[in-house]
Structure formats: structure tokens, C-alpha cells
Amino acid sequence: MAELDTLRIALTPDEQRVDARLRALKEDFLQSYHGQYNMLTDSEIWQSGLYRFCHSLPKGADLHIHGLACLPVREMTDWLMSQGDMYIHTGEMPQRGSIRMMDPSAGIPEPYKRFADALMDGDITPEELQRIWSVLGAGPDQTIWEWFETIFDRHLFATNNDIVTRYYEAVFRYYVSLGIQLVEIRILPFGTPEEAAAMATAIRDAYYRVMDTEPGFCVRLLGCGLKYAWVDLGVTTAMMENAAYIHENVKDIRRGEDFLTALDLVNEEDRSHEISFYAPLLTRLVQEHPGLKLMLHCGESLHPDSRSVEEALTLSPVRLGHGFNLYQHPELLEQVRAEGICLEVCPVSNLTLGYLKDPANHPARGYRAAGIPIVLASDDPAFQEHTNLVDDFFVATAGWDLGLGDLKELAAHSIRYCSAGAATKEQLFREWQRRWDAFIRKNC
Numbered sequence: 418m419a420e421l422d423t424l425r426i427a428l429t430p431d432e433q434r435v436d437a438r439l440r441a442l443k444e445d446f447l448q449s450y451h452g453q454y455n456m457l458t459d460s461e462i463w464q465s466g467l468y469r470f471c472h473s474l475p476k477g478a479d480l481h482i483h484g485l486a487c488l489p490v491r492e493m494t495d496w497l498m499s500q501g502d503m504y505i506h507t508g509e510m511p512q513r514g515s516i517r518m519m520d521p522s523a524g525i526p527e528p529y530k531r532f533a534d535a536l537m538d539g540d541i542t543p544e545e546l547q548r549i550w551s552v553l554g555a556g557p558d559q560t561i562w563e564w565f566e567t568i569f570d571r572h573l574f575a576t577n578n579d580i581v582t583r584y585y586e587a588v589f590r591y592y593v594s595l596g597i598q599l600v601e602i603r604i605l606p607f608g609t610p611e612e613a614a615a616m617a618t619a620i621r622d623a624y625y626r627v628m629d630t631e632p633g634f635c636v637r638l639l640g641c642g643l644k645y646a647w648v649d650l651g652v653t654t655a656m657m658e659n660a661a662y663i664h665e666n667v668k669d670i671r672r673g674e675d676f677l678t679a680l681d682l683v684n685e686e687d688r689s690h691e692i693s694f695y696a697p698l699l700t701r702l703v704q705e706h707p708g709l710k711l712m713l714h715c716g717e718s719l720h721p722d723s724r725s726v727e728e729a730l731t732l733s734p735v736r737l738g739h740g741f742n743l744y745q746h747p748e749l750l751e752q753v754r755a756e757g758i759c760l761e762v763c764p765v766s767n768l769t770l771g772y773l774k775d776p777a778n779h780p781a782r783g784y785r786a787a788g789i790p791i792v793l794a795s796d797d798p799a800f801q802e803h804t805n806l807v808d809d810f811f812v813a814t815a816g817w818d819l820g821l822g823d824l825k826e827l828a829a830h831s832i833r834y835c836s837a838g839a840a841t842k843e844q845l846f847r848e849w850q851r852r853w854d855a856f857i858r859k860n861c
């Protein structure tokens with residue numbers, strides 16, 4: 418399978434030594450590991466040399482992550498402990514573990530309790546939070562997607578823009594701590610256009626606070642609508658109009674570029690309208706708002722009749738979220754390759770949501786071999802991962818037989834295919850190259 422993954426990127430002599438070290442680390446890991454790649458609980462993975470290698474590797478950017486699903490459970494817990502006005506539901510499921518911001522002078526309704534107090538008093542334990550805030554908590558009587566969506570409901574804490582800024586500042590500082598240079602976040606712009614713009618401005622405030630100390634860091638937003646069949650088209654239309662309003666009115670002033678760069682539609686695909694249902698809306702918005710791109714979730718389905726990739730491609734997207742089932746459509750695979758459309762591949766998300774059992778069988782291996790550009794991304798790390806993007810690089814490295822040249826290409830692609838403007842992209846790439854060279858010097 419090695420030929421399937423290795424794209425024969427020319428390596429310097431120092432890189433060749435690091436490549437040999439990477440392959441030895443992988444050999445060590447694969448000989449001793451017989452688990453199921455559960456990234457949330459498997460400390461054997463985190464303690465491995467291969468994982469540490471993936472952790473320190475300069476990975477560039479995370480191009481596919483959903484807002485409010487960004488901080489893994491331990492980082493979310495630490496952040497909530499530091500916030501005096503965050504409360505947790507300590508009663509029965511399904512509300513148990515729900516987080517809300519509250520003003521104590523207005524009275525705290527039972528059974529909510531200040532988060533730090535609930536944890537210190539033992540009303541709820543970190544182990545239980547790990548379960549009810551992640552895919553680990555899914556019961557036998559529900560699909561993984563049904564459980565997955567209840568986790569989002571427990572995290573509806575961003576009820577004003579002050580908390581939005583505080584939360585995203587924690588998210589961006591966490592990404593900086595991981596050495597990730599840019600993050601593209603998919604947001605749901607509810608409310609009036611002005612309310613949606615105020616929310617985007619609050620996220621931008623968090624970005625600028627982090628930029629004050631990390632001038633190279635960059636954030637871009639993708640505005641998403643809901644595509645569930647039971648969501649009224651008027652609701653989705655308003656969300657997409659709001660995204661276009663943000664695109665026009667909330668710019669990255671410091672970099673002189675667009676802040677919200679693209680549109681998308683989210684939700685479990687098999688219970689949603691086809692993309693064609695929204696085609697007139699999407700077509701109109703990109704025509705009316707030059708610069709606004711389409712980066713569409715599609716192909717995240719095992720259904721034999723899935724047509725979402727085909728429908729997405731009629732709208733000229735610049736990237737596809739997942740594109741997992743492209744292998745069912747050889748002619749579309751060729752179209753994606755010929756048009757140079759980048760796939761945002763989220764291996765941990767695909768594993769945890771049940772689209773495959775063994776990372777070695779991930780179809781993106783074949784997509785790379787066919788010449789389709791891909792990036793690795795994290796999707797919903799808060800509910801699925803131990804460490805954002807590190808886990809995705811780890812799973813791909815261990816499961817796909819990637820060498821250093823492949824990892825270098827995946828990282829470089831994350832900047833090449835990001836939605837920042839040309840000047841920022843060049844800056845990000847120069848900085849990534851500097852980090853890469855330092856990583857090689859340290860490890861060769």
C-alpha cells in the first residue's frame with residue numbers, strides 16, 4: 418500500500434533522516450498497538466513516540482472545524498473553571514451537563530450550579546463530562562448521530578457576545594499553543610443581519626486579542642445554513658443572507674481582507690434536503706457577493722443513492738467538506754481531480770461517526786493517489802478528539818503509511834487551499850516553512 422500514499426516528494430538529506438525516524442516510530446507503534454483508535458480514551462496512543470512526533474510537526478492550518486465544538490473536554494473544563502459566570506445543569510439527562518452563562522443576581526434556577534463549584538463539590542466529575550460531552554456517551558438505543566446532536570445542545574452557552582469573545586479567545590490561544598497558524602471556523606449566523614454581524618465581530622475581537630501577541634495567527638469564518646429536511650427554507654435563507662451580510666460588513670481590517678470567505682450547509686446528510694434544493698439560493702448569493710466562495714459539505718454518507726457530491730459540483734465549489742463517498746462515482750472523482758478541488762478530510766470524525774472502522778480503509782488514500790489535493794482537518798474535535806488536528810495527523814500517519822514527504826504535502830496544502838488572501842497566504846507559508854526547517858533541524 419506504500420505506493421498508494423507516497424507521492425515521492427523530493428526530500429533533503431536531513432529530511433530523509435527524519436523520514437527514517439518517522440518510519441521507525443511507526444513500526445514501533447504498530448507492533449505494540451492492537452486497539453481501535455479511540456482518540457478520546459486511548460492513552461497508549463498519546464504516550465507513543467509517533468503521537469509526540471505528530472504533535473510537534475508543523476501542521477499549518479485547520480480548515481474544517483465547527484464553532485462551539487472547538488475545545489476538547491479537558492481544555493473546555495479548564496476554561497469553564499476560569500469563568501465565574503458559567504453554570505452547569507446537575508440534574509437528570511438529557512439536560513445534565515448543559516452549560517449556560519447566568520447572572521447570579523437574577524437568581525440561579527435549580528438544578529444549575531456554578532461550574533467550578535459543581536466540579537469541586539463532586540456533583541459532576543471530569544470522567545462523566547468526558548462521557549456526556551463526547552461521542553463516548555452514545556447509548557445502544559440511538560444512532561451515533563442522534564447522540565452527537567444532543568452534545569451540541571449542551572453547549573448552547575454563547576448567549577451574548579461577551580462570552581463569544583471569551584470563548585473564541587480560549588480557542589485561538591489553544592490553537593496557537595498547538596503551533597497551528599490559521600483556523601477556518603464554520604459558524605451558524607442566526608438572528609437578524611445586525612445580530613449575526615455583531616457575533617462575527619465578537620469572534621473577530623477574540624482573533625485580534627490573540628493577534629496582539631501572535632501577529633502571524635489568522636482566522637477566517639465560513640457562514641453555514643441548516644439543511645435538515647424539517648428546517649424551514651426561510652430559516653436557512655435568512656442564515657445564508659446573514660452570512661453574506663457579514664461577508665460585506667465585517668472585514669479583517671488589520672489584514673485588509675475578507676473575514677467571512679465562504680458559504681456551506683451543515684447537518685447529517687442522510688436526513689437533509691439534497692443540495693439542489695438550495696442551489697438557487699447559493700447561486701444567487703455568490704453572484705451578488707463577489708469574493709464569496711462555496712465550500713460544501715457533501716459525500717458524508719454511506720447511502721448507495723447519495724448524490725450530494727454530484728449536486729455540489731454543479732455549483733463550482735472551491736473545496737468540499739469530506740467528499741467521503743467519492744469512490745462511488747469515478748466520473749466525479751475525475752472531475753474533482755481535473756478541477757483541482759480540495760477535499761477537507763476529517764479521519765477522526767469519520768471514524769467516530771461510523772463511516773469506517775479501520776483508518777487503513779479510508780478512501781482518501783485513493784483520492785490522494787489519484788492526484789486530488791486533500792487537507793486533514795478536525796471537524797468537531799470538542800466531541801471527538803484528544804487534541805485538535807494532532808489526532809487526525811496521527812490516524813492518517815499510522816493508518817495510511819505516510820512518509821515525511823506526504824505529511825509535508827498535507828501541511829503545505831492546508832495553507833495553499835485556505836481562504837485567506839494572497840498576501841496572508843504568502844506570509845503564512847513563509848512562517849510554516851521556517852517552522853518546518855526548525856523541526857527538521859531538531860529531529861534529524
Ligand SMILES: [Zn+2]
Nearest residue numbers: 481714738796
Ligand atoms: Zn463538518
